[in-house]
Amino acid sequence: MSTAKLLPLLEPEVVAPCCPPLTERSLTADEAERSAVMLKALGDPVRLRLFSLVASHEGGEACVCDISDVGVSQPTVSHHLKKLKEAGLLSSERRGTWVFYRVEPAVLAAMGALLTRAGGA
Secondary structure: OOOOOOOOOOOOOOOOOOOOOOOOOOOOHHHHHHHHHHHHHHOOHHHHHHHHHHHHOHHHEEEHHHHOOOOOOHHHHHHHHHHHHHOOOOEEEEEOOEEEEEOOHHHHHHHHHHOOOHHHO
């Protein structure tokens, strides 16, 4: 007899954007704080490039070994990836000796919604 147990499939998490579009209404202090953390993390050219490399990588995730050639040392790459994770822009998973990074679709959706004109116009 098999002892395998079937696990239920989880529905993808629907994450609401942190804030309404900037053209809809002014942000509350909390919304502005959350948005500023995200935008500040992307305000550095190396971080923005790393974020772009991960977001555009085939399969939706990238091994640190594939994205570390951005013109700075490996410890600096690690520092910038840590800052992007702390801002909630990246998630990671260790597989053996390598770490794989991904941008969650909800993060891209939230960023897009923040910078979209209210009403989709």
